[in-house]
Amino acid sequence: MEAAYYIKKEDLKVHCQLCPDNCVIANGKRGACKVRKNIEGTLIAENYGLVSAIHTDPIEKKPLYHFYPGKPVLSLGTAGCNLHCLFCQNFDISQSTVDELTLYSLSPGEAVEKALQIPDNIGIAYTYNEPIIWYEYVRDTAVLVHNKGLKNIMVTNGYINPAPLEELLPLIDAFSVDLKAFTETFYRKITKSKLHPVLEALKIIRSHKKHLEITNLVIPGLNDNERDFEQMTDWVSEELGTDTVFHISRYFPAWKLTNPPTPVKTLKRFYDIAAKKLDYVYLGNVSPYETGQDTVCPECGKTVIKRTGYHTEITGLDSNGNCRYCGHHILDYIK
Ligand code: SF4
Incomplete structure (x- = not known):
C-alpha cells in the first residue's frame, strides 16, 4: 500500500x-x-494489513478507565515504531521490520468481522506497538468499525504531525497517550524524539473533544524529578482541563534499561502531587490491592467504580455516567 x-x-x-x-x-x-x-x-x-498480535483485552488494560469501563476490546498491533524508548516493553515488535517478524495477514474487513464476533466488544484498539506508523491501515479499518457502530481506540505516543492527526480525528473515539516525561532532554536521550510535538498533539486531541487519558511511566533516576512532574500536571490541568484522566504507571526494567522498578512510595508521592490539580488520578502497574485504582467522585468523595486488577465494578454511577450519590457527571461513555 x-x-x-x-x-x-x-x-x-x-x-x-x-x-x-x-x-x-x-x-x-x-x-x-x-x-x-x-x-x-x-x-x-510495509505493515499495511499485517498483524503481530491480536487479543481481546479489558479496556482498562489500554489503560482507559473512563471509556466504557469493564468492557472488552479487540486489540491489534503490527511492527515498528517512530520512537525508540530504551525501556520499551514491546521492543520485539516495535523495533523490528516486517521481515524480522512472523506477521499475520488481516484485512480491514477481516478485522471488523473479528470484532463483531466478540460478545459485548466495544470496538478495536490499535495498540501494542505505535499505531501512528500503521496510519493507512488504522484509517481504513476505523471507517469500517464506525460503519458497524463500534468504537476506535488509539494507544499512542502522540508523536504525529498535525495534518495527519486532524485527518484521523473524526475516526478515533478515544486516545490513550503516553506522556513520557516533561523535558526535551528525556525525550531526546531516552526516546530519540521530541516532547513539544506530543504536547501539540494532546492539545489538538482535546480541542476536538475526543476522549483522552494520559499515562506517565515514572522511571527512577530518569523522570522522577518532583518539580518536572509538578510542571507536567500543571500543564495538563491548565491546557487540557482538570477533568483529564491521568495514570501514573510503575516502571519495570525492560529492553535496554536496567534501572530498578519504581518504588511504590514514589508513585504515591506523585499521586498526591497530581491529585492537587486533577480530578481523576490513578496508579497503574501496581498490586491489585494497592490504593489509587478506584474512581472516586471529585464532588462528594464516594467511590463510584471499584477496580481489583482488571476486574471492574461500577458501584455508584447511573446509566448517564453521573454519581448516584450527588449527581456529579463523571463519565461520558458507559453502557
Ligand atoms: S517521518 Fe515518522 S512515520 Fe515517516 S518514515 Fe520517518 S519515522 Fe516513519
Missing part, C-alpha cells in the same frame, strides 16, 4: 511527513520507524 503524507524529492528520494521525524528516505531505504520504505521513489507502508 502506498503511504499517505509524503512528497517525492530529487534522485528518487521521498520526504515522509507523517510524524515529526520528517524522514528524508533514499531509494531502497526505510524511515526511522522501520516500516515505511522507499521503493523506486514511492513510499510504501
Whole structure:
C-alpha cells in the first residue's frame, strides 16, 4: 500500500511527513520507524494489513478507565515504531521490520468481522506497538468499525504531525497517550524524539473533544524529578482541563534499561502531587490491592467504580455516567 503524507524529492528520494521525524528516505531505504520504505521513489507502508498480535483485552488494560469501563476490546498491533524508548516493553515488535517478524495477514474487513464476533466488544484498539506508523491501515479499518457502530481506540505516543492527526480525528473515539516525561532532554536521550510535538498533539486531541487519558511511566533516576512532574500536571490541568484522566504507571526494567522498578512510595508521592490539580488520578502497574485504582467522585468523595486488577465494578454511577450519590457527571461513555 502506498503511504499517505509524503512528497517525492530529487534522485528518487521521498520526504515522509507523517510524524515529526520528517524522514528524508533514499531509494531502497526505510524511515526511522522501520516500516515505511522507499521503493523506486514511492513510499510504501510495509505493515499495511499485517498483524503481530491480536487479543481481546479489558479496556482498562489500554489503560482507559473512563471509556466504557469493564468492557472488552479487540486489540491489534503490527511492527515498528517512530520512537525508540530504551525501556520499551514491546521492543520485539516495535523495533523490528516486517521481515524480522512472523506477521499475520488481516484485512480491514477481516478485522471488523473479528470484532463483531466478540460478545459485548466495544470496538478495536490499535495498540501494542505505535499505531501512528500503521496510519493507512488504522484509517481504513476505523471507517469500517464506525460503519458497524463500534468504537476506535488509539494507544499512542502522540508523536504525529498535525495534518495527519486532524485527518484521523473524526475516526478515533478515544486516545490513550503516553506522556513520557516533561523535558526535551528525556525525550531526546531516552526516546530519540521530541516532547513539544506530543504536547501539540494532546492539545489538538482535546480541542476536538475526543476522549483522552494520559499515562506517565515514572522511571527512577530518569523522570522522577518532583518539580518536572509538578510542571507536567500543571500543564495538563491548565491546557487540557482538570477533568483529564491521568495514570501514573510503575516502571519495570525492560529492553535496554536496567534501572530498578519504581518504588511504590514514589508513585504515591506523585499521586498526591497530581491529585492537587486533577480530578481523576490513578496508579497503574501496581498490586491489585494497592490504593489509587478506584474512581472516586471529585464532588462528594464516594467511590463510584471499584477496580481489583482488571476486574471492574461500577458501584455508584447511573446509566448517564453521573454519581448516584450527588449527581456529579463523571463519565461520558458507559453502557
Ligand atoms: S512515520 Fe516513519 S518514515 Fe515517516 S517521518 Fe515518522 S519515522 Fe520517518
